Amino acid sequence: MRRERVRALLEDVAAGRASIDQALAHLDAAPVEDLGFANIDHHRALRAGYPEVVFGEGKTVEQTVIICERLTAQGDGFLVTRSSEAQRIALAAKFPAVSLNALARTARLAGSATPASSVVKKALIVTAGTSDLPVSEEAVETLLALGLGVARLTDVGVAGIHRILAQHDALRDAAVVIVVAGMDGALPSVVGGLVRVPVIAVPTSVGYGASFEGLSALLAMLNSCAAGVTVCNIDNGFGAAMAAARILNAP
Amino acid sequence: MRRERVRALLEDVAAGRASIDQALAHLDAAPVEDLGFANIDHHRALRAGYPEVVFGEGKTVEQTVIICERLTAQGDGFLVTRSSEAQRIALAAKFPAVSLNALARTARLAGSATPASSVVKKALIVTAGTSDLPVSEEAVETLLALGLGVARLTDVGVAGIHRILAQHDALRDAAVVIVVAGMDGALPSVVGGLVRVPVIAVPTSVGYGASFEGLSALLAMLNSCAAGVTVCNIDNGFGAAMAAARILNAP
Amino acid sequence: MRRERVRALLEDVAAGRASIDQALAHLDAAPVEDLGFANIDHHRALRAGYPEVVFGEGKTVEQTVIICERLTAQGDGFLVTRSSEAQRIALAAKFPAVSLNALARTARLAGSATPASSVVKKALIVTAGTSDLPVSEEAVETLLALGLGVARLTDVGVAGIHRILAQHDALRDAAVVIVVAGMDGALPSVVGGLVRVPVIAVPTSVGYGASFEGLSALLAMLNSCAAGVTVCNIDNGFGAAMAAARILNAP
Amino acid sequence: MRRERVRALLEDVAAGRASIDQALAHLDAAPVEDLGFANIDHHRALRAGYPEVVFGEGKTVEQTVIICERLTAQGDGFLVTRSSEAQRIALAAKFPAVSLNALARTARLAGSATPASSVVKKALIVTAGTSDLPVSEEAVETLLALGLGVARLTDVGVAGIHRILAQHDALRDAAVVIVVAGMDGALPSVVGGLVRVPVIAVPTSVGYGASFEGLSALLAMLNSCAAGVTVCNIDNGFGAAMAAARILNAP
Amino acid sequence: MRRERVRALLEDVAAGRASIDQALAHLDAAPVEDLGFANIDHHRALRAGYPEVVFGEGKTVEQTVIICERLTAQGDGFLVTRSSEAQRIALAAKFPAVSLNALARTARLAGSATPASSVVKKALIVTAGTSDLPVSEEAVETLLALGLGVARLTDVGVAGIHRILAQHDALRDAAVVIVVAGMDGALPSVVGGLVRVPVIAVPTSVGYGASFEGLSALLAMLNSCAAGVTVCNIDNGFGAAMAAARILNAP
Amino acid sequence: MRRERVRALLEDVAAGRASIDQALAHLDAAPVEDLGFANIDHHRALRAGYPEVVFGEGKTVEQTVIICERLTAQGDGFLVTRSSEAQRIALAAKFPAVSLNALARTARLAGSATPASSVVKKALIVTAGTSDLPVSEEAVETLLALGLGVARLTDVGVAGIHRILAQHDALRDAAVVIVVAGMDGALPSVVGGLVRVPVIAVPTSVGYGASFEGLSALLAMLNSCAAGVTVCNIDNGFGAAMAAARILNAP
Amino acid sequence: MRRERVRALLEDVAAGRASIDQALAHLDAAPVEDLGFANIDHHRALRAGYPEVVFGEGKTVEQTVIICERLTAQGDGFLVTRSSEAQRIALAAKFPAVSLNALARTARLAGSATPASSVVKKALIVTAGTSDLPVSEEAVETLLALGLGVARLTDVGVAGIHRILAQHDALRDAAVVIVVAGMDGALPSVVGGLVRVPVIAVPTSVGYGASFEGLSALLAMLNSCAAGVTVCNIDNGFGAAMAAARILNAP
Amino acid sequence: MRRERVRALLEDVAAGRASIDQALAHLDAAPVEDLGFANIDHHRALRAGYPEVVFGEGKTVEQTVIICERLTAQGDGFLVTRSSEAQRIALAAKFPAVSLNALARTARLAGSATPASSVVKKALIVTAGTSDLPVSEEAVETLLALGLGVARLTDVGVAGIHRILAQHDALRDAAVVIVVAGMDGALPSVVGGLVRVPVIAVPTSVGYGASFEGLSALLAMLNSCAAGVTVCNIDNGFGAAMAAARILNAP
Numbered sequence A, B, C, D, E, F, G, H: 001m002r003r004e005r006v007r008a009l010l011e012d013v014a015a016g017r018a019s020i021d022q023a024l025a026h027l028d029a030a031p032v033e034d035l036g037f038a039n040i041d042h043h044r045a046l047r048a049g050y051p052e053v054v055f056g057e058g059k060t061v062e063q064t065v066i067i068c069e070r071l072t073a074q075g076d077g078f079l080v081t082r083s084s085e086a087q088r089i090a091l092a093a094k095f096p097a098v099s100l101n102a103l104a105r106t107a108r109l110a111g112s113a114t115p116a117s118s119v120v121k122k123a124l125i126v127t128a129g130t131s132d133l134p135v136s137e138e139a140v141e142t143l144l145a146l147g148l149g150v151a152r153l154t155d156v157g158v159a160g161i162h163r164i165l166a167q168h169d170a171l172r173d174a175a176v177v178i179v180v181a182g183m184d185g186a187l188p189s190v191v192g193g194l195v196r197v198p199v200i201a202v203p204t205s206v207g208y209g210a211s212f213e214g215l216s217a218l219l220a221m222l223n224s225c226a227a228g229v230t231v232c233n234i235d236n237g238f239g240a241a242m243a244a245a246r247i248l249n250a251p
Helices: A003-014 A020-028 A046-047 A059-074 A086-092 A131-145 A167-171 A186-192 A209-222 A237-248 B001-012 B022-026 B044-048 B062-074 B085-094 B132-144 B170-175 B189-192 B211-224 B237-250 C003-014 C018-028 C044-048 C061-073 C085-094 C130-145 C168-174 C185-195 C210-221 C238-250 D003-014 D022-027 D043-047 D062-074 D085-094 D131-146 D168-173 D189-193 D209-222 D237-248 E003-015 E019-029 E044-048 E063-072 E086-093 E130-145 E170-175 E185-195 E211-221 E237-248 F003-014 F020-028 F042-048 F060-073 F085-094 F130-143 F169-172 F187-194 F209-222 F237-249 G003-014 G019-026 G044-048 G063-072 G085-094 G132-145 G170-171 G186-195 G209-222 G236-247 H003-014 H020-028 H044-048 H061-073 H084-092 H130-145 H169-171 H187-194 H210-221 H235-247
Strands: A030-036 A037-041 A080-081 A099-101 A108-111 A124-125 A149-154 A176-179 A199-203 A229-232 B033-034 B039-041 B078-081 B097-100 B107-108 B122-127 B149-154 B174-179 B199-201 B229-231 C032-034 C039-041 C078-081 C097-101 C104-108 C122-127 C149-154 C174-181 C198-202 C229-231 D031-032 D040-041 D078-081 D099-101 D107-108 D121-128 D149-154 D174-181 D199-201 D229-231 E032-034 E039-041 E078-081 E099-101 E106-109 E122-125 E149-154 E176-182 E199-203 E229-231 F031-032 F039-041 F080-081 F099-101 F106-109 F123-126 F149-152 F173-181 F199-202 F229-231 G032-034 G039-041 G076-080 G099-101 G106-109 G122-127 G149-154 G176-181 G201-202 G230-233 H032-034 H039-041 H078-081 H099-101 H106-109 H122-127 H149-154 H173-179 H199-203 H229-231
Touching: A003 A020, A003 D003, A003 D022, A003 F169, A003 G149, A020 A131, A020 D003, A037 A209, A059 A080, A059 D107, A080 A086, A080 A131, A086 A099, A086 A108, A086 H235, A099 A131, A099 C044, A099 F169, A108 A131, A108 G132, A124 A167, A124 A237, A131 A149, A131 A176, A131 A199, A131 A237, A149 A167, A149 F229, A167 A186, A167 E044, A176 A237, A186 A199, A186 A229, A199 A209, A199 A237, A209 A229, A209 C210, A209 F209, A209 H210, A229 B237, A237 B229, A237 C210, A237 E149, A237 F080, B001 B022, B001 C229, B001 F003, B001 F187, B022 F003, B022 G044, B033 D121, B033 E044, B062 B078, B062 B085, B078 B085, B078 B132, B078 D078, B078 H084, B085 B107, B097 B132, B122 B132, B122 B170, B122 B237, B132 B149, B132 B174, B132 B199, B132 B237, B149 B170, B149 G085, B170 B174, B170 B189, B174 B189, B174 B237, B189 B199, B189 B229, B199 B211, B199 B237, B199 G230, B211 B229, B211 C210, B211 E130, B211 H210, B237 G186, C003 C018, C003 C168, C003 E211, C003 F173, C003 G003, C003 G019, C061 C078, C061 C085, C078 C085, C078 C130, C097 C130, C104 F085, C122 C168, C122 C238, C130 C149, C130 C174, C130 C198, C149 C168, C168 C174, C168 C185, C174 C185, C185 C198, C185 C229, C198 C210, C210 C229, C210 E211, C229 D229, C229 D237, C229 G186, C238 D229, C238 G230, D003 D022, D062 D085, D078 D085, D078 E106, D085 D099, D085 D107, D107 D131, D107 G122, D121 D131, D121 D168, D131 D149, D131 D174, D131 D199, D131 D237, D168 D189, D174 D189, D174 G019, D189 D199, D189 D229, D189 H169, D199 D209, D199 D237, D209 D229, D209 E211, D209 G176, D229 G099, E003 E019, E003 H003, E003 H020, E003 H210, E019 H003, E032 F173, E039 G170, E063 E078, E063 E086, E078 E130, E086 E099, E086 E106, E099 E130, E106 E130, E122 E130, E122 E170, E122 E237, E122 H169, E130 E149, E130 E176, E130 E237, E149 E170, E170 E185, E176 E185, E185 G044, E185 H099, E199 E237, E211 E229, E211 H032, E229 F237, E229 G230, E229 G236, E237 G230, F003 F020, F039 H149, F060 F080, F060 F085, F080 F085, F080 F130, F085 F099, F085 F106, F085 H078, F099 F130, F099 H235, F106 F130, F123 F130, F123 F169, F123 F237, F130 F149, F130 F173, F130 F199, F130 F237, F149 F169, F169 F187, F173 F237, F187 F199, F187 F229, F187 H235, F199 F237, F209 F229, F209 G209, F229 H229, F229 H235, F237 H229, G003 G019, G044 H149, G063 G076, G063 G085, G099 G132, G099 H122, G122 G132, G122 G170, G132 G149, G132 G236, G149 G170, G170 G186, G176 G186, G176 G236, G186 G230, G201 G209, G209 G230, G209 H210, H003 H020, H061 H078, H061 H084, H078 H084, H078 H130, H084 H099, H084 H106, H099 H130, H106 H130, H122 H130, H122 H169, H130 H173, H130 H199, H149 H169, H169 H173, H169 H187, H173 H187, H173 H235, H187 H229, H199 H210, H199 H235
Parallel strands: A124 A149, A124 A176, A176 A199, A199 A229, B122 B149, B122 B174, B174 B199, B199 B229, C122 C149, C122 C174, C174 C198, C198 C229, D121 D149, D121 D174, D174 D199, D199 D229, E122 E149, E122 E176, E176 E199, E199 E229, F123 F149, F123 F173, F173 F199, F199 F229, G122 G149, G122 G176, G176 G201, G201 G230, H122 H149, H122 H173, H173 H199, H199 H229
Antiparallel strands: A030 A037, A080 A108, A099 A108, B033 B039, B078 B107, B097 B107, C032 C039, C078 C104, C097 C104, D031 D040, D078 D107, D099 D107, E032 E039, E078 E106, E099 E106, F031 F039, F080 F106, F099 F106, G032 G039, G076 G106, G099 G106, H032 H039, H078 H106, H099 H106
């Protein structure tokens, strides 16, 4: 609840329009709907700039559908990430307009208030190899769900350094760059040296044995020799997109 | 060397103003000064938006002073991070105008082109505990070296959650927030839920045994339950400031 | 065997009511029933305050049923944790009164001596997200098996800090708080700053890649900046409940 | 600020005894003293049941002394943990009544409101080996600072199992047991099987190479086969004592 | 090839009974049969005291059967460890006299020279919990394959310390003790303090999350506070038995 | 694009045979075919000495076949590593001449320019145990795809040290040795002491629990006491072969 | 206290020679001398076959001397391991007959009952490199303190495999072999394949970066491809000697 | 001892020029000089192509000097790596012609047979940053000790990708490339894509916290996306040079 709301409440109490117990009740109340297995935060869009996103893993098909129903009942759209195929099928049956992306494992529905995708400020998603696409596609879907602009560069890893160097136009046009890479996690360091805008690195769990499910790429990115590169969790395309949204949504 | 420069070079060749071998020589040349032990990149300010920053560790006092002399000889200022006391003393003897910060372990000298610190868009540095100050001060010094606006909140860790909640004005005024915390690394998750702007988390090596020199805070921050928080290397106040600069310098 | 029993035995020997060899036999005997594949400790309730709990993993269906039969043959109830569906089906067929909880993976049967659930001193189970429910439900089932009072708060993670702050009544009424969280493991630090009673943190294996199956949350909790928070093994709702029982059962 | 205080404030507003802006100012104010390098939380004793404890590491001698002066200026005593010898010497010069414990690395001063040490409910500190004493002494000092009862068992590791078995009287008299051990971390499992009261395990960084600075003992304790044992951070005698205090202070 | 054999060879050369090239050929030859996918070492029994044991994992059913056929063709028996069910079925079809142990995942056939199991010097296999039985049974099968004496103690973990203390007769009769335990790995430390004979600790991958597939037990055992306990690889019941055999077979 | 090509381009511009914009277009163009999901680098053979190798994991059957079609359309052959059985079946249907190796998980097709396998300079693949064969076979297939000479030594681990010592002829004939071993990773140290040529060590994920999926062997090999042994990623037979090719292809 | 002693006590009670309270007192008493900072176990020699060994690290000079005085007051000798130079100087001043070994960091004094060193059954200490000598010398000193026979092989690492192969006489004469190695930890695998007697591997913290203070050698040894090799803690020469003593002292 | 030597020995025996016992003695003898604390392998140059290199760490000044004296007594030169300043001073006093390199921590003396440095085939040492120079200088010194050709590129990390791209001449002239880098370890991937010759990557312990003393760079290099890059131990410039020597010395 925002500060202006507290001031109004105190004015009501001062004017006798509200009793003390009513005011206490309001201060206690939270804009949260309790479903038993989850608390839906309907004020998140007001407060944080985007509606609640549903993390599909560890939720049953039924729980997933119910949460999405409550979100749409409030006029919000939804984005479900890390969804199973069963969850996506159930959502498609309930919401015919939903966009499914099997590679990204997402289901996305626009809300009444979702803005059309921007063409002015774009996030550029740079992907090192084909095997990293599930993660970069999750980032793409999340940005689309937020109504933000997206461009892509794919399969431009540093072992063939000319591939990324050839893309100066795409790099120059980006307002923020998300770099998705597994194995040696080297690409963000090169990109970070080529652009002045924010660079968000996403390690992926792609690679042979000593990639240790993305740990190697994660550590390399945290140690990027290009100053000012920041890092998300392994395979967390969603988180990278949310970080990009925080940057793109700045006034 | 930027693309415009290549076009001009080609025009010279076409017009006969430059021979092919001269053009090749230019294409070969890099705007880099070779000191034997280091290559100074004098074009970095043009290309990346900030001059080269000197990492003090592993360099001798002599190497450090020579690099700073070459930078100032080009009209640049300098920032030395992770400097030893001996390095700082030598720099102060050579450059009387230098700003030393023993806590942050930095030496900073404004260049002729360093802009005055902005008052419009500020980075807010939020520090969990007193022991984290060396890292947050390194971030502050770096932002000042880049001519960017800075504000501070200190000792507002989550075990006394009212401390950060009481600071809504400071949080509301920030264009980007850097959160510096050791131990459980929990503060960025709370801050990330309170603000809509970018949040950059910096784990510190502060804590008892199982903090494992900052690993625990690092992992917690990578797993932040607040969406869109990104993470820097352990104790890397410099890197966090550079990431903030990428955001604040956006057109 | 308790000290009073030893004194009684010595008195019998002194009075000639028992021979030396009889006494030695008693001192050798342990209140343990050997099933070949397991030793059931029938005196545990006397000694430790609760009957033996059966860890389902790595036991066959047959072994599980036999152990439960021997426990009920002694008048004890039982609790089976980490049970497979097959184990639960077999137990339900043998013990129609058993309570099955698929989410918690438990099977529970009250013994003749299980006390009714207390309403005076309650353990409060605080869960960060919906995905953490299997672990918190295991804690709930264990507390119920021990006849202790339980209350729940669900989906109150720190990214929406107002959710836990709104629950001061529930927090105030708890005699001990179990906090179940994955990802950044930040919730116990906030709760530990809000209550004076014991706080037991349980990390869960919920999260993206760098959660490393709960390691990140575990480390964060061990480094909690709220003093006096203690930690259980990853996903160990059972252990947390047993720790709470040690506290609630204090005279 | 507690809920009763909010109610009183609202009554003042309703009665016209306070203006809305005055009320807002009170709601904004936090009971925290800002020293520039630290925020002292003077209400912690009211809220959490004990005054703020000063973590000495990473603080200068001057910062440490100033914080202690401000605490005593409010009538509180203080406890400084992980203090350096220089810090302790400075504190002794300023506060002649301070108790220094070089082994525990603590400085302790009773406040006007520190209760006398209880003789009714005692925490028992069980230490596996002589090398673990710095950690267990830190726990002892912390409990004394809180006015709680303490007993000790020293050098009773499991390799000579009769040593702990011989101490049934001490074990029986404890309201809570803190078990401090390095190396194999096995002692809490044995103690946890011998007592019904809460057992708090503290791993220490004592041992040969593969103890990995306490990691081995930590992991062993988290995996204790005695149900309901909880664990603190490595070498964190302070934290274990605070956890014990939460238990002993229960109504 | 043993030294006596070399001497005989040299005598043959000196006496003209063998040519230099024949001698070289003998020195080159190794007592190994090359199957393409494996080299069977038929002299191992002579040299090392036991025939080659077949590690089933990563071998096809066909490879497994062929190796066993070649071993029996030389009059040796065989032991296959870590066998799949398919491997065991195929071996039983080929060798009707084979002993299969599904829990231990072994197939064992006595050779013509396998000694009858000793009753004089026995290895005692002590197992902490029922879930550890697959590992301890692998040790048992291996000892039986070598014709050595075996005794068992099962489900005697340290949380009920009286269980192992009650077994002094079994402990006293052992010439070597193998202790198999997961979770906290505490049992070898207690056993090591109770007996004077060699103690071989085997960590198992049994336990909740932070057991990290046996790493916790492994580290605890390496740090055993009982002097002179040695450790095998995780779940390596075979290796422990081989170490026991080296001890029991001493002249 | 190689330097000679740039010189030719500049000569064209100087002579008026090419406009500036044409030259810029050529400098921008990269010899890469964009398939949407992948960029195929058709110039790799010219630049790096071998055609692009297709990493099968994480690619669909369709993507795999399309990439191979485009490669063969350019006259190249192909090698697919880490292929699934479905991928191999689809490739065999499309390319009847393909060589499939289920153990190595490869599909290989000679290109028009693939040289016949050399008999002069050979890479020797030394394998410690039968379970390591999938990795060493991947190396073999890769070397054959590159037209290089190969020899094999199998099942010559150090526990029977005479097995490798007996193979001095094979060792002497090798121009480079690839040593594939899991478990203790000891074999490269022995081989490195026996030969003067380059030794490339490949750890495999073969072994009991504390092999940690090849980490133990990897660390041992990095710490080889034989000077000048270098190491590849775990299970990376392909990478080892590529490293050998760099050596064998030297002029 | 041994079982015979309990029988005697019961006979005294039965005969009226001891009261029940006297018997209880005896059963309570432990053969341990409490020094406040340590419990000395004077019966260890009877029970475990060797007197208590003093671990010097973490003990003050004074504590070390006092413990040694109490041990010699009982007629025992002593062995202090991991001693500081200050501790050794103090011990030499107090006990002129003490043997100091600076390389092994030990101080050793024979007790009245220490047997003369055996010449029949010897432990062979095999050391890979000169840098490993501190660890192997600790093992040697410990064996001498126990009156056991010792032989040494030094600097016989596997990179020069002929060095260990040349020592068949020494290997043949050993009743047990302790192998001390850092770096790749490969030597125990080779030795384990050459001898039939027990092999105890001791990893050392010797090596470059990725030796991780002995972790690499430790893991390699746990994964030894020679069956029946067991492992001690890193740098734990003492523990290896104690394990050897358990074997050599067998009847 | 080489095979030819064995043949000659057998011929002597056959011809009666040597008795059997003399032959046995020769077969027993190893070309190793035993100094008590070390075995010097005087035949290494014959067998492995280079004389024994002395690892300074963990050796006393006296041991170091003695080993060097014995090596020079045989006509060999020496190279001491990881030497302390004291070791270097002592060596300079004894051997006035020695070359000391404080940055590389080496002492080097040419032997009578050391070849002059080649100008035909050169190893190129590429260093990412100034802080990596101690490691790359160790590689340089080792190559010089072996009489091999060396070239250097310094401070060419990937964050300024044009720096390495500008060096095509140096890259083209190299017969083997050693790439030394800390932090993100990205440089070998770029270099590996630019050259066809062997690339040996050396991670250094340079970087902020999460570089974990070089672990991050090590893992990145093992996961290099440029095929055929091999890796040495952290900070192991010596090992990389030895690997390069194996390549350069190929016939």
